[in-house]
Amino acid sequence: MAVTVCTFNVNSIRSRIDLIERWLNEKREVDILCFQEIKCEAEQFPTGRFEALGYHCAVNGQKRLNGVAVCSKLPIEDVKTAFGIDVLDREKRLLECRIAETVLLNCYIPRGGLEGEERHRYKMEFFDALTRYTAALLKEYQKVILLGDFNVALEEIDVYDPEVFEGAVGFLPSEKEKMRTLLQTGLVDCYRARHPKEKGFTWWDYRGGGIWRDEGMRIDYLLASETGCDNLEAIDIDLWTRRRRSPTPSDHAPIVATFGTL
Structure with missing residues (x-):
């Protein structure tokens, strides 16, 4: 039976429910x-409303900031919200679980800062730790999906105008290098694999109406092990939520992938 998997930075789950x-x-x-930036603690997450829609929920929340959650119509097992690694546990940015035969890792990478700034160092350290952790997962499990908001546009095709983003956070050479190293652990960028030449953006600034001119960036990803990607049937970026005027949208759009099995 086909299974649909979504990654979506909601920029406050309570504002977006x-x-x-x-x-x-x-x-x-x-x-x-799979939600990122839920901006609430677990007890504030609207679990009841998702349960009414048939979902089980797992949450790693933080007051007013960060936070990730998984809501699944399939049973969620082996939930992990603490990893024993300071840089991964410092803020609530990571949630691991198993659904069917697939290990799913939902992440919200720090936005970072410019070279030399503390937030940039934190982002680099987070990427390094996540890469090591993912490499270990891939050695243990055949089916792994790592997805979320990575706050990096990897290639020129992933921004509407490379000159506009030159030297900007999210398009720095150091950030791209870390993202490529993560992919080299054995992960496939599922959207780019299916849409090699399409400018499919997932984030647009609230200011200036960039969504209507498609002046955005692709900073959200669904990455899968080669075994997991073999089951990929389709993947797209759904603009329906981002193009709403009411209720107020997130500045991100969800990516939705269909797998033959998990």
Whole structure:
């Protein structure tokens, strides 16, 4: 049975829950929802509203900032929210679980800062630790999906105008190098594998109406081990939620992938 998996930076789950419910009820069915930047603690997450839609929920939340969650119509097992690695545990940015035969790692990479700034160092250290952790996962499990907001546009095709983003956070050479090293652990960028020449953006600044001119960046990814990617049937960026005027949208759009099996 085909399974749909979504990654979506919601920029506050409580601000976006009405919009998400409309999307799920009016636009498309999704089996597994992976949210980033939920901006609430676990007890504030709208678990009841997702349960009413048939989902099980796992949350790694943080007050007013960060936070990730997985809501799945399939059973969620082996939930992990602490990793024993300071840079990964310092803020609530990572949640691991097993769904069917697949290990799913939902992540929200720090936005970072310019070269030399503390937030840039934190981002680099987070990438290094995540890369080591992912490499170990891939040695242990055949089916791994790593997805979320990585806050890096990897190639020129991943921004609407490379000159505009030259020297900007999210498009720095050091950030791209870390992202490429992560991919080299044995992960496939599923969207780029299916859409090698398409400028499919996932983030647009709220200011200036960039969504209507498609002046965005692709900073959200769904990465899979080669075994997992073999089951990929389709993947797209759903603009329905981002193009809403009401309820107020996130500045990101969700990526939705369909796998033959998990």
